Amino acid sequence: MAPRLISDADFNRKLNAPDRNREHTRAFLAKGVKPFSLPGYIPPAGYRLVMSPDGKQYRLLKDDITAYAVKIVTGKFVVPGKQHCTQVMVWRTFIAEHQAALNGLAKLIFAWLLETYEIVVSDNEQTADGRRFWEYRISEAIADPEYEVMIWDGTKEDNELQRITSETEFISKWSPYAWGTDPEIHQYRLLVISKIKSANPPE
Structure with a gap:
């Protein structure tokens, strides 16, 4: 399962329209939420950060409007025995009044997920915006010795993990390898950012 490019996502269509956003937000709130404190x-x-009781969805709200939302799932299939998380929904409003509140939020949540789970894996379907978000995070991680960046190829018999060692290598080789529109291939190539050195493959 990897970054197969898609034109849009259902949650984008639901959250982009103000009336549907309110409906979607109220349904989320009706299930119960807890305050969420994000370092930094x-x-x-007028805004509040909340999370679902199971800790799988996080939102920035203003009254009954969602300005930012992220939903995660966890698994252990990329690095055997090591839990990872995947952002399966990342959305932010384009409405101007909310942009100051959103400044840096997505990056901070991603960093918090890495601190919490130590391995973050890309979703198996992404919009163009999702791809750009991951390209920024990969570029930052490659430049930071605290992290390792890899590609997991589920089309290989042994579910191969390959280290990405430079931004130039990522742009020229791995970006076009990972992203594409073929559902038989690109849903099974995932990008991985890890803080666990022992989980990484040899050079």
């Missing part, structure tokens, strides 16, 4: 982020006046 203080919600501006």
Whole structure:
């Protein structure tokens, strides 16, 4: 399962329209939420960060409107015995009044997920915006010796993990290898950012 490119996602269509956003947000709130404290982020006046009781969905809300949402799933199939998380929904509003509140939020949540789970894996379907988000995170991780960046290829018999050692290598080789539109191939190539050195493959 890897970054197969798709034109849009259902949650984008639901959250982009204000009336549907309110409906979607109220349904989320009706299931119960808890306050969520994100290191390095203080919600501006009128906003609140909340999470679902199971810790799988996080939202920045203003009243009954969602300004930002992320949903995660966990698994252990990429690095045997090591739990990883995947952001299966990442959405932010394009409405101007919310942009100051959203500044840096997606990057901070991604960093928190890496601290919490130590391995973050790309979703198996992404919009063009999702791809750009991952390209930024990969570029940052390659430049940071604290992290390792890899590609997991589920089309190989042994579910091969391959280290990505430079930004040039990523741009020229691995980006076109990972992203594409073939459902038989690109859903089974995943990008991996890891803090666990022992989980990494040899050079």
